[in-house]
Amino acid sequence: MGLHDRYPAYGGRGPGDLRLGIGLGVVATIFMAMRIYVRLRINKFGTTALIWSLVAWFLTAITQTFGVISILHGLGNKLEVVIATNQLGNYLLFTWITVFFFNMAIPIGKVAVAAFLIEMNKQGNPKIRRSLVAVAVINIVLNIPQVILQWFQCSPPSALWDATRQDQCNHTTSVHYTYFVGAVAALSDFYLAIIPVTMLAPLRIDRKLKWGLSFLMGCGVFAGVAAIVRTWAAKFILSDDPPYGVGTLFRWGEVEEWVVLITMSIPPVWPLFRPLTTRFIKSGGSSRSPNQYMQYNQYGYRSKNGEMGSTAEPPIVTTTISISSTKGVSAAVEPVGASSSADSISRYDEEEPETPHTVLSHGGDPEGWVELSHYKNRHS
Template sequence: MSLQERYPAYGGRGPADLRLGLGLGAVATIFMILRIYVRLRVNKFGTTALIWALVAWLLTTITQCFGVISILHGLGNRIAIVEEVGQLHNYLLFTWITVFFFNMAIPTGKVAVAAFLIEMNGQGNPKIRRSLIAVGAANIILSIPQILLAWFQCSPPNALWDPLRQDQCNHVTSVRYSYFIGAVAALSDFYLAIIPVTMLVPLRMDRKLKWGLSFLMGLGVFAGAAAIVRTWAAKFILSDDPSYGVGILFRWGEVEEWIVLISMSIPPVWPLFRPITKRFIKSAGYSRSPKNYMAYDKYASRGGSRHSWPDSRGHHHHFCFFCQGCIWYN
């Protein structure tokens, strides 16, 4: 029996949204597993960032699970079909539960990226550290009204998923705030994608490695683009065919959530792939001063937390846990 036969409200944009979300989710989950492996077996850096990433992954996974249920009950399909097969109640209930977890997953993902970049910055530029803390805090604080608005746009609140009491709901305030918080999310994604480049530029290292790492850590711009589209798509909540239009919002919300997790997980798992590309991108410091690397590795194994140290020649070295080698400042 096909999904269409088991769930008559399933259709429209729903199937494509379902495949896209599950595909991206599978990729993100693989990277999260690899990231845990790297933390346990390869190096001891990134614990705080990993914890935040796992929380973001959990919330995004819950969002995706309820999103799948919503799709099976009409999300992405025409509202007339959803009503005809008697699934309007289930569509409303599971869609708003999805929205609830989505509103928590998005800011948590931003905080996870900020935590990762803070640990990458180490004891470096304090202005960058403060700005990252501000970005993470702003996303959490400004998302609280959005989380609450989802449940207080109807009077009583349970009218939100009651097809017969939709006239007791006013989604205008929630949608307008979605535009604001969506703009904050998009700007945050762009900033979190660009700031690593400014952190890498001062470092003296192989050019291919520098641009490669900049590209990998800049993949968050795609999440920013997705945030812009899903913010624009929030208007469909107020349309005459919300279930079909919200399919666009959900699709780009999926892309934003999973891309954030994928892009933040690629650099930490780079040590696993470095041997494969060793002859293409190689840290200049690692190739020229392996003794310094071994000395630092010995120091780190004793519980050290510094990311940089001077050598006997006065060079200031910085440990790159992406490339598993040493680099130094100009």
């Protein structure tokens, strides 16, 4: 027995929306599992962002679950079919439950992205940090009325899912506020997608790596596009055929939610994919000749007390991406000693950024989010 036989109101745009949502949800869930694995087994960076991401994933999963139930009871199908199959009441109940969790999942997803970028820019430009905090706070604050307004569209509120009392509901105020909040959400998505690109742009690293990371971290623009279409589709709540039109709203809403979770999870799981990309990445730091390092002190290194030391075996150097909060000083690839997260091999330039910060690695940890390369200086 197929779904059409068990759920006679299932049809129209519903099947397509169901497949799309479940497919994106599976991909996002796999990425979240990989993020947890990286956090537990590889590095300890990004805990706050991971917690927010898990909350966003949980709310989005609930939204998707009730969305599937709504589809089975008529969401995305024609109104006359929903009425003829006596499923209008179930459609209204499960659709508004879906909307309730959706209105909570959307801002939490934005907060999760902002938290990730704040940790990425922890010692970087304070203006960027403040702007990211502002984006997170604005999305939370503006969505509180959105959640509350839903329950005051009908008098009494229970009429919201009562098919016989829909004349006691007025959705106009809620829909107009949705336009405003949706516009803010779309702008937030675009901003959160552009900011990491501006962080990576000045770095003197391999061009393929730079543009690859910029593209992956900038894929949040697709969530912004989905937010625009989803906001436009809110008008179908006031149309003569709400179940069919709201199917469009739900489709783009689930795209927005899952794409945010997927794109924010790509950088944290980079250590798992790094071996696969080694052949395509040529580290900017590898262009230094061994003589440049030998000029420092013939395999010498500076110890914590400032004295010079030497070993028979040259030190292992880890190339990491660094961002500086010092204005006017460009970020560069900086060699970091793998034996200690606090000590650096040397300072090659006379001017050193005041507060260097590893963008996708933590404290020089060789198992950070993005480790460009390992190489060992050898003197022949």
